[in-house]
Amino acid sequence: MKEQEYDSCSHVLVFSKIEHDRWEGRTYKSSGCMKCGLDNSVLDCHRRYLPFDKAIMYDYLKKKGPSFTYLTGIETNIACDLDLAQEIYRKIKIAHPNIDDKTAIQYFKNALDHIRSVDVSDERKESRVKRLSLNPSFKSWNGRDVHVD
Numbered sequence: 013m014k015e016q017e018y019d020s021c022s023h024v025l026v027f028s029k030i031e032h033d034r035w036e037g038r039t040y041k042s043s044g045c046m047k048c049g050l051d052n053s054v055l056d057c058h059r060r061y062l063p064f065d066k067a068i069m070y071d072y073l074k075k076k077g078p079s080f081t082y083l084t085g086i087e088t089n090i091a092c093d094l095d096l097a098q099e100i101y102r103k104i105k106i107a108h109p110n111i112d113d114k115t116a117i118q119y120f121k122n123a124l125d126h127i128r129s130v131d132v133s134d135e136r137k138e139s140r141v142k143r144l145s146l147n148p149s150f151k152s153w154n155g156r157d158v159h160v161d
Contacts (some may be wrong), residue, residue: 014068018137021048023085024101028094029053044094046101046120047113051094052083066069088117092124099144100124 028044028051043052054062054070062070090097097120104111104119111119132140141147 013092014065015072016048017048018069018072021045021050021085022113023083024117025083025085025087026094026097027089027091028097029056040044043087044096044097045083045085045090046088046094046097049094049098050083059116080096086113086117090118090124095146096144097124099146 023045024047025043026046027041029042031040032038033040042051044051044053044055050069050072051066052073054066055073057066057070059067059070082110100120100123101116104116104123104139127140
């Protein structure tokens with residue numbers, strides 16, 4: 013069922029993981045879809061260490077072959093924790109169910125800019141985590157704080 017969701021999704025991508033190789037001077041970016049949650053950073057892990065939902069993604073991407081390791085869709089060029097991106101996108105679609113993806117991306121950028129620019133107390137951040145239905149241990153609010161599993 014999840015594979016059908018991945019296949020039918022018109023992906024809207026954020027950089028879910030960014031790694032810098034200082035030795036080679038290269039930057040490696042993984043993309044994740046804020047709509048369906050498909051994230052090619054799972055390919056950086058060994059399957060047996062992945063939780064069930066990530067293992068499904070891993071199997072799906074491996075089955076699609078090496079050409080599918082680079083997700084295609086609308087690129088936002090934003091580095092963001094994928095869980096945060098998905099929850100913001102979900103809230104936007106609840107508030108505005110009939111908007112197209114390009115408009116949703118603009119709302120997403122505005123919401124993310126607001127979250128990142130307004131300095132709030134740790135108590136407010138905890139409240140924000142609950143409001144967005146994120147994992148209680150979530151701490152990645154800044155642009156440089158993309159999740160690294």
